[in-house]
Amino acid sequence: MAVSHRTSSDKTTKTSNAIPAPERSAAARVASLLGAKQALVQLIDADGERLELPQVLADVMYQAAELLAEGRPVTVLPDEEMLSTQAAADILNVSRQYLVRLVDTGELPAEKVGSHRRLRATDVAAFKTARDAKRASALDRLTSLSEDVGGYELGTKRPSRET
Template sequence: MPHALAEIMYRAAELLAEGRPVTVLPDEEMLSTQAAADILNVSRQYLVRLVDAGELPAEMVGSHRRLRATDVAAFKATRDAKRTLALDRLTSLSEDVDGYQLGDKPR
């Protein structure tokens, strides 16, 4: 088995063990707006707004928008990194004001 394939299988197994869904797509795969929305776990309408706002690249194929799997994956990774940073900052702020302190608190 090629090393690259073994890495993919290992990472997929880790994610599945965490209960997270896994999708494997070729980089050049063109996705419908619904398929891309499903991957991002957003509504199709919201995804179309992202495309129309220029936040997510897409190509018109006839009257339909198509998105590259690599662009959707990159958008997801960036979005997830921003979310993680925001949650880390919120956690830090909560810790700074003893938001996680247990015990009797005046009401």
């Protein structure tokens, strides 16, 4: 599972862990090649020996390459990996306290290990995917509403409100 980390510093164009342009370009090329969904993905070593990659590995490489091409740092975790609340909060780009509230309200499953909460990487990734889909849907609705009331029309003046 490839997981992209987004931190508050990612909001600026230059970040401390930004992916350099040549690496982004190479990642975009790899994503383009892997995205073609060719029947066979192979690696060739220095001696010319070919190794066919399993599709699941090619899929992980494709996801990672896409994220890197966007300039987003990537971490690959096994599905069964158990994360601390801080690590999960970092992946979701929320505070640890907010994440604990999500766990306590049952919105995000977790297990107790001693006095600590641990979250499965797959649960965190699924939560992030669902959250991002909700956000995108809400943004689409907001854009549609703005278009309906003429919020994007250029050159028109809105009447001023007087109180």
